[in-house]
Amino acid sequence: MRQDEANADAWWDNLPPVRRVxxxxxxxxxxxxxxxxxxxxxxxxxxxDGREDEEMTKTNKDVAGVRTVAARPIGGVx
Numbered sequence: 260m261r262q263d264e265a266n267a268d269a270w271w272d273n274l275p276p277v278r279r280v281x282x283x284x285x286x287x288x289x290x291x292x293x294x295x296x297x298x299x300x301x302x303x304x305x306x307x308d309g310r311e312d313e314e315m316t317k318t319n320k321d322v323a324g325v326r327t328v329a330a331r332p333i334g335g336v337x
Contacts, residue, residue, distance in 0.1 A: 274282065 271279070
């Protein structure tokens, strides 16, 4: 087994069962909405450049500087 396959297996083995269901659904449904949200799951939301939102946990600006997105817990769960 290659190292990247071993890493993927270890990652999968450490996922909680509800997250495995989500990942499997996302793969088999080609990225459509998962059947349910998991508490603490993050969503990406677009924000205007320079805007600060205290609910946001992380911000990321693409290389071209065209769009800024932020990740925050779904439903405000932290």
